[in-house]
Amino acid sequence: MKKVFLHVDLDAFFASVEQLEHPEYRGKPVIVGGIPGDRRAVVSTASYEARKYGVHSAMPLVKAVELCPEGIFVRGNYHHYQEKSQAVMDIFSEYSPDVTQISVDEAFIDLTGTERLFGKPEDVAKKIKNEVKEKTGLTVSVGIASTMYIAKICSGLNKPDGLTFVPEGNEIDFMLSLPLEKLWGAGSKTLSRLHNAGLRTTRDIYGKSLPLLVSLFGESSGRFLYDAVRGNQGLVFGGEAKNHSISSETTYDFDLIERYAIDTALMELSINVIFRMRRENVRSRTVALKIRYDDFTTVSIQSTQERYIMNADDLFARCQALFTKKWEKGRGIRLLGVGCDKLEDKSNPVQKDLFDFGEEKKAKVEEAIYKMENKNPGLAVTKARLLKK
DNA sequence: TCTGGGGTCCTAGGACCC
DNA sequence: TCTGGGGTCCTAGGACCC
8 A cells, every 4th residue: 555644743733833823923033942131041932933033942041032132032831832733733633543643732643544435645734724824823834755854854945834745655766865964863963973974965974874774873883874865764753662751951040169059959850750750640760861061061860779769859859869879079060951761651550568558658748739739739838948049 | 062861772881600 | 710691670861852
């Protein structure tokens, strides 16, 4: 059966949502990510009006303010974007049972075998674009191809409000006409390695054998490059994950030096992670701690214990222990992160001796707090220590 | 211009075992 | 005596994505 995939990408998603909800923002440069004065923020999304000033994602906010002083700057409301995203994903599901969401603003839709029901892929794409526009006010860009990888690349070629189709049989020509920077999955490091190896185009890579690419770039990257220029690459990102994790990290406006402030920060991050684990009904035995110093050097340490992490205090204590091991006292810390790895589904049974029953009471208290907060989201019950500035 | 936050996957080295 | 080869698991760091 002929395979057909759509890749759909919401245009300047966060900024577009802001413009929808604030008519006075429409037609103006909107920058989501922070407001002037946020020292260490970066741009999350810039509206197309803002992009004309040279503002783009991942740019330090300070720079964006400089380039576009009259811009409308907002920190953004991610819960809200999530809801909008869900509304769009629901529309996709009307056209195929097989929708793979790979981030908040994009998804693959497998249209294989749906032609009799819904018509030609191009017509389906147009219908989806219209329906999204009508129901949510947002525009999307769509790529259509026989592989997910090519669909993903071509959805990005005619933004915004684009529709790009690579007909069957044209896959190789399409890939060989593509500048190297458009290879999804090859970032700046790989590009410079390719450059150093004398490979400047997708055609250069296409001309090399698999063993040669593997010897140059290693098993995984070599194979990736070999497949990618043939349009054969599977899902580079967003596939079914083997090892789930939940983490929370914060970059502080000013460096942390003192242990008390650090501990307060670790506790806050721990509470965050625990509550999200509870919401997702998962458990873990592995804690990961991340420290980024003021010069941006980043270190991490993790440990797996025999017992499951039972509650926020437990997680906090483990974080403190890891932190003490790794900390270079006196250096300014710009970021701290706490995470739990190797998440397991909590509904699966667990061996008794991997449970610490002494810690269960605290877990119950947290459970109650969690329920209270769910009932009344305005109420933030939290550790007294976190209430002080 | 001085670099967010939330993820996933890969690699290399060490420990440990047979 | 001065040294194998393979497998697996764990950890730290890094690349990449949106």
